[in-house]
Amino acid sequence: MHVPSVGRMTTTPVLEPVHRPEDGELVGHLTAATDREGWVAHAVPGTPLRTFATRAEAEAFLRSRGLALLAERWEYRPADGGEARTAWLVEARPGAVVVRFGYDTTSVRLTGAELERLTPA
Numbered sequence: 001m002h003v004p005s006v007g008r009m010t011t012t013p014v015l016e017p018v019h020r021p022e023d024g025e026l027v028g029h030l031t032a033a034t035d036r037e038g039w040v041a042h043a044v045p046g047t048p049l050r051t052f053a054t055r056a057e058a059e060a061f062l063r064s065r066g067l068a069l070l071a072e073r074w075e076y077r078p079a080d081g082g083e084a085r086t087a088w089l090v091e092a093r094p095g096a097v098v099v100r101f102g103y104d105t106t107s108v109r110l111t112g113a114e115l116e117r118l119t120p121a
Contacts, residue, residue, distance in 0.1 A: 027066035
């Protein structure tokens with residue numbers, strides 16, 4: 001029996017939650033690095049932050065800095081190649097954030113691929 005070949009499928013890595021041991025608070029997520037060895041630390045909404053050589057280093061980073069990073073200034077690079085914009089996170093949850101750009105009081109919800117264009121400044 002001949003089985004037709006199927007085109008290469010790409011899958012989104014599964015985000016593994018990391019919680020603070022003291023109170024169970026979600027502080028971020030981990031994934032294995034896909035382009036090299038190591039572990040990628042992701043913010044609560046799933047935004048990639050940094051790659052570490054070991055899982056233990058990535059977990060320690062998230063437990064010490066994961067939540068604090070949410071209160072800092074971020075930068076958003078639009079998909080159309082436009083100029084990067086300063087963003088402040090108003091709300092963060094797994095898979096989504098609500099941001100305000102600069103001094104604009106209008107809030108914008110970012111999800112999916114938009115999260116990968118958002119980085120700590």
